[in-house]
Amino acid sequence: MTDVNETVYDSSVSEVGLYEGKLVRLKGWLYNKRSSGKVLFIILRDGTGTIQCVVSRADIGEDSFLTIDRLNQESSLIIEGRVRKDPRAPGGYEIGVTGFSVVAAAFPDYPISLKEHGIEFLLDHRHLWIRTPRQRAILAIRAEVMKACRDFLDGEGFIEVDAPILTPSACEGTTTLFSTDYFGEKAFLSQSGQLYNEAAIMALGRVYCFGPAFRAEKSKTRRHLTEFWMVEPEAAFMEFEELLGLEERMVTYVVEKVLQNREKELVLVGRNPEDLREVKPPFPRMTYDEAIKVLNEQGFEISWGEDFGAPHETALASLHRKPLFITHYPTQIKAFYMKPDPDRPEVVLGADLLAPEGYGEIIGGGERIADYDLLKQRLEENRLPAEDYGWYLDLRKYGSVPHSGFGMGIERLVTWICRLEHVRETIPFPRMLTRLRP
């Protein structure tokens, strides 16, 4: 049945269809095993997918059959066999095993059996949980999202500039920061690279930073991590209207790329790709004033000047099937660097982008204050230490220009795109209020 001179092709599980009728060699892990006496079905996973491998006692001999029959879940092995189409196989193709070698037999107590598990148990075993097809799919989509962000911004003339993680003070001053000791001085983990971006645009024009951000808030919800990833573009000479257009095109591009390259994964995690095909410009817009009116009409008790809570955001966003811009928030509830609307200084030229289906804010951004005196005044109003912001004020002293930027939270974006219940599945090793390990 096997010609000793026949070529054996090295393949990944995902590309096995290219070798129909040929012999292939697959390297991976035993995901599941079913036996029917003389025939054994092995589901092999290799990081690109899973495939059914059929082992028959008659084909490989009694000893080999017993060896493979005794392997436990997650044993690593190399399998050789012939690719064939079979409607009975999940995925359409299967491998008729002609030979194998065990790389390492797994201990018999692999914790993540193929049944239901609670979230605490799964998070305690996150290092193993990520092996499951669903988690693999989510992480692959995350990577696609991050790549699409970079590709889009690179294509728009942005240059990636890394912002520091260790910083001497708060970027926005309001939220809680993780502190650490820096050779006897107190230092903080960055919660945003934005202020450094503002310095970088005066050198490079258009920049973005892409990195982790840290928030020591005691938030305990499905939308919060203490360590999360954010992409923050910033552009010199870009005003508010142009910024919203950029955000719209970027979100559209990212969604398009995920549909193009990770549709299988989307389906696997339970997101209907058709929902996402509607995400195209223009996105609906609503001013803060209008939003307050709509919320009051819906029975919410919220008055002008209050910030939105999660239920408010959900109510507003569920009016549309596309992301929704909320613009012109009250100056008093937004960060000190946001530029007040020249026609109406009580509101800022800032916007949040709310994902549909109750996923909340995925982007926050706006035009920044370019005027030296106004920025100085805002710093004082917010009681921020002058010595830490001297360099930031310098940017307004030496050739200040109108400029805008935004931050997009990767985990929230992925949560919405995948239609997940919680952000914790969208990052390889989540850091949350009650979780630092593994």
Place this chain on the structure above:
RNA sequence: UCCUCGAUAGCUCAAUGGCAGAGCAUCCGGCUGUUAACCGGAGGGUUGCAGGUUCGAGUCCUGCUCGAGGAGCCA
């Protein structure tokens, strides 16, 4: 920090105040096309911790610990 809910076998869960149970996983056996295979058998417990009520507590009461969902805050 606040509100609500929860903690029983490795995992997911059941058990009216009255003998601590099932499915899965593990081990042993069976089955020539399985689909989170199936069938038979075995092992596996300080019921989160500390008190209390009771003839008797997994179950009722008090305190604590840990976790989940939500609020506030935010991406």
